[in-house]
Amino acid sequence: MSSHGTNASAHGRASLRTEMKERTGKNTARCYQCGKCSAGCPMAGETSLRPHDVMRLVNHDQRERLLTSESIWLCLTCETCTERCPNGCDPARTMDALREMAVAASPGSAPRAVLAFHRSFLDQIRLTGRSFELGLVAEYKLRTGALLQDVATVPGLVARGKLGFIPHPIEGVKEVRRIFEACEEATRVAARGKEGA
């Protein structure tokens, strides 16, 4: 039980609760498990860990269990939990931080489809500066193998003039790529700093 509620875990690094406070500025220890976050969560019926479970596990330094959990990836970022938390604990921002940590620590644990979507979406921005929907769908299908998904809707999208076929890169596309590189590098440096702490 040495890791529970202390600032330094058995591995010698800061406890998850302490790291969370550094990342989000919010004190998860203020959570008193009232469950209001989970009561309003649209995905609570589909996740094994509900928002108040996640808060509890953060306070108990259950890093491994949280970072390999599918549940943090099923959060829709609808912010209902944070809006309703009577103690200002910010479960939504906590979930954001956990996902960011999971991408670095154990990307394999994210549901394939969800992470494939995020990666395909961000790749489109890197490529053209904007999200190009056809490219996004094509890359997503290649990443997941769901080649036939939604194919039947293509004629409907085309008939309504909703599907562009040629991406138009913006002038500042190189600038956008530099922003991606700079953010990814700064995130890596910050993560290394926390490892060493």
Next chain:
Amino acid sequence: MRVGYYPGCSLHGTAREFDESLRAVAGPLGLELVEVDDWSCCGATSAHATNHLLSVALPARNLALAAEQGHDQVLAPCAACYNRLASARHAVASDAALAAQIPDLIGRPFPNSVTARNVVEVLREQLGTLRKKTVRPLAGLKIACYYGCLLVRPSEVCTFDDPEAPVSMEEVVAATGATAVAWNRRLDCCGGGFSLSRTGSVVRLSREILDDARAAGADAIVVACPMCHSNLDFRQGALVRRGEAELPVLFLSELVGLALGLDARTLGLERHFVSTKGFVERAMAEKPAPAPKQPPAVKPAAAPAPASAQKEAV
């Protein structure tokens, strides 16, 4: 009023009609939309879900461009873009270390001087003009105003209305002459960005919203977010094919456009998956209440139908 315009990626693609209808109503309402030159994607949910710095830096580039181009406010009609721009502005304002980092990350000065504004608050500011310019009051039409998540949450970022009991969309709808119905699911999530990666969840959540709006007697749902529209309109197709009744889903700017007397094609109302034809016909029908100047041959169908018949008609 001159206002910077940040259409965002969806309005150039699957939500074209949001862009078309907004540009069409801007003039009559006294808004001059000046598109931010060379804008880039805000990063949307994918940046937000995976990299905090990126989720601030991508919107920051656009706000910096807007500032350089002389804007002090930017209208972002997409609720996700609005939320990301406003969140970035809030994050930088409340974190000095982040504020110091941003110019290096985006390679531009970042004065954080540009306010992000959503379409509901901007339209609400023009209520007087809207009432004056309404030539086709939408009397008799019942509307379920759907806010979803990103317009009102988190409330420390989205400050224009109450996060649990908002009224602004209902005020705009009332100005068009239509009636906003009371219903339960106007603040619930539609499934947002899971449309491709977890379609089953989206259909479950969207169906609850559609069913509740229908139970409240709504003739249509009005939204101000391309993702909400896609999930409620495009994904409703699967439910309709199973034999469920259609419920049209309009952008708020389309409803305003109908009241201003604009035609369905200009407003992009023919681009929807769930037909808006019946709704538009009722909107265009001469209302019996204020004596029409030159009463054309009023067909019985043109008069507002009783509640029971309305449901069938939808």
